Amino acid sequence: MLNIDELKFDEKGLIPAIVxxxxxxxxxxxxxxxxxxxxxxxxxxxxxxxxxSRQELWIKGETSGNYQHVVSITADCDRDALVVMVEKxxxxxxxxxxxxxxxxxxxxxxRSEFSLQGLMNLLQGRKEQMPAGSYTTYLFEKGLDKxxxxxxxxxxxxxxxxxAQDKKETIYEIADLAYHVMVLMVQAGISIxxxxxxxxxxxxxxxxVKQEKxxxxxxx
Numbered sequence: 001m002l003n004i005d006e007l008k009f010d011e012k013g014l015i016p017a018i019v020x021x022x023x024x025x026x027x028x029x030x031x032x033x034x035x036x037x038x039x040x041x042x043x044x045x046x047x048x049x050x051x052x053s054r055q056e057l058w059i060k061g062e063t064s065g066n067y068q069h070v071v072s073i074t075a076d077c078d079r080d081a082l083v084v085m086v087e088k089x090x091x092x093x094x095x096x097x098x099x100x101x102x103x104x105x106x107x108x109x110x111r112s113e114f115s116l117q118g119l120m121n122l123l124q125g126r127k128e129q130m131p132a133g134s135y136t137t138y139l140f141e142k143g144l145d146k147x148x149x150x151x152x153x154x155x156x157x158x159x160x161x162x163x164a165q166d167k168k169e170t171i172y173e174i175a176d177l178a179y180h181v182m183v184l185m186v187q188a189g190i191s192i193x194x195x196x197x198x199x200x201x202x203x204x205x206x207x208x209v210k211q212e213k214x215x216x217x218x219x220x
Contacts (some may be wrong), residue, residue, distance in 0.1 A: 004039070007036065007080070009034065009080075010080070014050060015038070016080075017047075017201055018083050018084065019047060021099075023087065024115060028132050029099065030159045031049040033129060036057065044059070045070045046061070046070065047060045047086060048060070057096050061090075065089070068086040068088050070085070071086060116192055117192055120191070123182055150180045151180045154173065155177060
């Protein structure tokens with residue numbers, strides 16, 4: 001772990017902090033920290049910044065309730081910029097949007113950005129708008145039983161491909177299963193954040209079990 005003394009604050013005593021959603025990996029905002037706000041951030045595990053306009057410290061969420069719970073802080077190779085991974089309680093932007101970066105400037109026609117959250121947003125849009133000719137619309141129209149049947153079918157396909165040790169086919173079938181599970185999630189009102197929190201809680205439990213086992217083995 002780096003010591004704060006190894007970081008390079010600018011002539012005003014500030015260092016830029018790029019805040020990223022630990023679940024979606026989406027960039028939420030760019031803010032600035034001084035040494036004191038960074039220390040508060042690490043102590044409270046809540047993002048605390050230095051407001052250049054108001055010339056004061058501020059903890060994100062103090063007034064809005066949209067706190068950002070710190071998962072990790074990483075410095076760049078020059079030690080003069082930070083990436084802060086967070087789990088957020090609400091929108092990051094003061095305008096009420098999920099991220100401060102919501103205004104597209106350029107989009108390549110040859111490349112497209114993909115994320116699981118982006119796919120979830122698309123599926124949610126299909127459920128709300130039900131555009132004709134969409135397979136996803138078809139699943140939502142047929143309802144829960146059809147969605148569950150497809151999840152079951154895709155589970156079987158994954159097992160068959162995995163048993164055959166066909167890596168390419170297994171990847172294909174896992175992707176099919178993931179899509180249909182995400183359709184089920186939208187149908188059931190389950191978010192990626194819900195799954196992330198559940199897996200994270202299991203990770204903590206697993207870590208504790210390993211620690212306890214190691215301690216027990218050491219006593220033998």
